[in-house]
Amino acid sequence: xxxxxxIPQYQHVQEGEDFTTYCNSSTTLSNIQWYKQRPGGHPxxxxxLVKSGEVKKQKRLTFQFGEAKKNSSLHITxxxxxxxxxxxxxxxSGYSTLTFGKGTxxxxxx
Amino acid sequence: GExxxxxxxxxVRGEGQKAKLYCAPIKxxxxxxxYQQVLKxxxxxxxxxQNENVFDETGMPKERFSAKCLPNSPCSLEIQATKxxxxxxxxxxSRGRDIRTDTQYFGPGTRLTVL
Numbered sequence: 001x002x003x004x005x006x007i008p009q010y011q012h013v014q015e016g017e018d019f020t021t022y023c024n025s026s027t028t029l030s031n032i033q034w035y036k037q038r039p040g041g042h043p044x045x046x047x048x049l050v051k052s053g054e055v056k057k058q059k060r061l062t063f064q065f066g067e068a069k070k071n072s073s074l075h076i077t078x079x080x081x082x083x084x085x086x087x088x089x090x091x092x093s094g095y096s097t098l099t100f101g102k103g104t105x106x107x108x109x110x
Numbered sequence: 111g112e113x114x115x116x117x118x119x120x121x122v123r124g125e126g127q128k129a130k131l132y133c134a135p136i137k138x139x140x141x142x143x144x145y146q147q148v149l150k151x152x153x154x155x156x157x158x159x160q161n162e163n164v165f166d167e168t169g170m171p172k173e174r175f176s177a178k179c180l181p182n183s184p185c186s187l188e189i190q191a192t193k194x195x196x197x198x199x200x201x202x203x204s205r206g207r208d209i210r211t212d213t214q215y216f217g218p219g220t221r222l223t224v225l
Contacts, residue, residue: 042216097166100153
């Protein structure tokens, strides 16, 4: 089935530094979604990317979908302590099933 | 409702006991999904439903796990004869009818601890 590889597994930054997490697939993806899970919380949908080369921004977050639709990235500019959590990418395998990457845990020190 | 509801929040079972988890999807959503998240944060897809019909059960352990989504009732995930490795947070998610939007909304999860 569909597999998405996500790196890094973990990153610790100082507040104000930038952060990027990457997702890669060996197969072409129809779309990719990003979720954020706070410690002890549940995944919250952030965004869906559909088009080749698509770039979307949400305030300090920038999401990109590769030209070949095999990779995606989430970049956070000037991290804040509220950005702490695990960020997951997810892609569809089959009609409805989402396959999640293993997530990148972000820690931000004040 | 506008949120996916899951009960109970926490469930503790002795090894070999039965565990039953419940999920009420967002009103009007046609699809329900169950995921298992273990300590390393990895999500494992278990099963999905389209209304009361099983849609995809490729992740479902065959022997001890079962799930239902009956009309006018919360969906349920049942584990017979729990094992230590079943300890995890079980998330339910629901999605609307429009596959193009395809946003999944997750419930708060049920933390199952098997002792």
